[in-house]
Amino acid sequence: MNQKDLNQITERGISQEKFEHQLEQFKIGFPFLKLEEPAAVGKGIISLTEEEQKIYIQIWNDYKAVGHCITKFVPASGAASRMFKNLFAFLSADYDVPTTDFEKLFFEKITKFAFRHALCNKCKQNTGKSIKELIAAGQYKEVVANLLEPKGLNYGQLPKGLLLFHEYNEDEIRTPMEEHLVEAALYASSNGEANIHYTVSHDHLALFEKIVEEKVPVYEKKFGIKYNISFSEQKTSTDTPAVNLDNTPFRNEDGTLLFRPGGHGALIENLNAIDADVVFIKNIDNVVPDRLKGDTVTWKQVIAGVLVKMQKQAFEYLKILDSGSYSHLKLEEIIRFLQRDLCCRKSDIKELEDAELVIYLRSKLNRPMRVCGVVKNVGEPGGGPFLTYDQEGTVSLQILESSQIDQKNAKYVSMFNNGTHFNPVDLVCATKDYKGQPFDLPKFVDETTGFISSKSKNGKQLKALELPGLWNGGMSNWNTIFVEVPLSTFNPVKTVNDLLRNTHQARA
Numbered sequence: 156m157n158q159k160d161l162n163q164i165t166e167r168g169i170s171q172e173k174f175e176h177q178l179e180q181f182k183i184g185f186p187f188l189k190l191e192e193p194a195a196v197g198k199g200i201i202s203l204t205e206e207e208q209k210i211y212i213q214i215w216n217d218y219k220a221v222g223h224c225i226t227k228f229v230p231a232s233g234a235a236s237r238m239f240k241n242l243f244a245f246l247s248a249d250y251d252v253p254t255t256d257f258e259k260l261f262f263e264k265i266t267k268f269a270f271r272h273a274l275c276n277k278c279k280q281n282t283g284k285s286i287k288e289l290i291a292a293g294q295y296k297e298v299v300a301n302l303l304e305p306k307g308l309n310y311g312q313l314p315k316g317l318l319l320f321h322e323y324n325e326d327e328i329r330t331p332m333e334e335h336l337v338e339a340a341l342y343a344s345s346n347g348e349a350n351i352h353y354t355v356s357h358d359h360l361a362l363f364e365k366i367v368e369e370k371v372p373v374y375e376k377k378f379g380i381k382y383n384i385s386f387s388e389q390k391t392s393t394d395t396p397a398v399n400l401d402n403t404p405f406r407n408e409d410g411t412l413l414f415r416p417g418g419h420g421a422l423i424e425n426l427n428a429i430d431a432d433v434v435f436i437k438n439i440d441n442v443v444p445d446r447l448k449g450d451t452v453t454w455k456q457v458i459a460g461v462l463v464k465m466q467k468q469a470f471e472y473l474k475i476l477d478s479g480s481y482s483h484l485k486l487e488e489i490i491r492f493l494q495r496d497l498c499c500r501k502s503d504i505k506e507l508e509d510a511e512l513v514i515y516l517r518s519k520l521n522r523p524m525r526v527c528g529v530v531k532n533v534g535e536p537g538g539g540p541f542l543t544y545d546q547e548g549t550v551s552l553q554i555l556e557s558s559q560i561d562q563k564n565a566k567y568v569s570m571f572n573n574g575t576h577f578n579p580v581d582l583v584c585a586t587k588d589y590k591g592q593p594f595d596l597p598k599f600v601d602e603t604t605g606f607i608s609s610k611s612k613n614g615k616q617l618k619a620l621e622l623p624g625l626w627n628g629g630m631s632n633w634n635t636i637f638v639e640v641p642l643s644t645f646n647p648v649k650t651v652n653d654l655l656r657n658t659h660q661a662r663a
């Protein structure tokens with residue numbers, strides 16, 4: 156490593172020690188997690204009756220009424236390019252008419268997309284023909300080029316948050332960013348205000364700000380509230396080095412080191428900067444039109460109510476522990492709360508003396524807390540809820556990705572494949588202690604849960620280091636509660652044709 160390298164590392168806000176440690180991680184890899192079993196209803200997942208749902212909604216509304224600060228945190232920096240993978244393939248294919256089922260469906264239902272008017276205008280502007288005329292002339296690729304390329308709508312490069320998703324009428328067509336504004340008004344506002352924080356890429360910040368300027372006054376008038384919108388970018392200090400296949404630093408053509416974004420786990424730094432009592436976290440593309448928002452609003456309030464109740468109980472126990480006035484019976488009550496409600500279990504807890512027990516209980520209760528909505532598994536790729544062991548042998552609830560599991564362990568692979576529930580990224584978090592002081596969230600990350608992935612740059616293979624994911628390793632040492640929520644609350648848009656589903660049609 157030369158002086159030029161050291162300067163480059165320092166400029167990114169990365170210490171030499173951290174850089175060298177990350178290079179070492181490529182060599183030694185990351186340990187796989189030890190699993191107890193998948194979480195299920197009655198084993199780490201709470202299933203609520205209608206009556207219980209109403210109680211938790213009331214708890215949430217009472218909490219909001221006394222002036223707590225609530226923020227909606229929306230990771231929105233991801234490019235939409237993967238949404239259009241099939242259409243990019245069509246553009247470079249050696250045929251000119253729709254051939255695959257995906258291509259045929261796209262053109263067959265093209266009038267159902269909310270972006271069709273904007274796309275038609277671009278087609279007329281660039282070719283002199285409408286979408287209908289281009290299709291009639293067999294110029295299918297012109298339509299796709301005007302959708303994806305900079306000469307047209309440039310959807311191949313824009314983030315999902317800025318795409319036109321839902322058409323209510325010709326004058327009201329909403330982006331996911333706007334749907335999150337609406338959601339915030341419906342379940343995450345208090346004192347007549349709604350706080351929303353979007354994490355965005357630097358290249359698209361101005362475009363997001365433009366939508367805020369144009370659209371926020373419209374929604375403020377519609378809902379009679381004031382919006383406080385803020386943005387942040389992923390910090391360069393969370394970027395990670397790339398290496399060659401022999402684990403030596405990968406270099407760009409100009410000889411500089413190649414750094415890559417560390418994945419969504421890097422956003423723990425952005426979340427750490429949010430000053431709020433309760434923070435909702437939800438992916439940018441998991442939105443539905445107004446006619447289907449009922450379940451989303453209901454269940455967001457339910458899981459927030461669960462969080463408020465659980466946090467209140469943890470705070471009461473912490474005050475008792477800190478006061479020093481407790482009986483052995485009270486300690487046993489606290490143990491039951493930790494084990495039964497927070498599913499945090501230590502096998503040798505009965506061997507601890509009271510003084511040791513208090514230290515242990517306090518360390519486990521005095522942590523950030525999150526309630527995660529989980530849906531029944533319908534075969535979607537992604538993580539799921541599990542009971543796992545940490546380095547000290549304590550069992551706790553975690554969200555796991557397949558990369559964290561030893562694929563050679565048939566028992567674990569079977570557990571992962573046969574899990575009953577799936578993680579839709581539906582979280583509500585409490586990030587302050589009982590004295591109102593914010594927790595330092597990076598201290599609760601399990602650094603051993605990162606992983607190494609294979610990528611390429613200019614045709615050359617490389618290895619990339621992904622930081623512990625935001626909702627798995629990034630929140631590994633939080634207190635976690637899983638609540639079963641209906642599948643109707645999970646409507647992601649992975650491909651452009653997903654927008655054709657009934658759940659993304661604003662007019663039924």
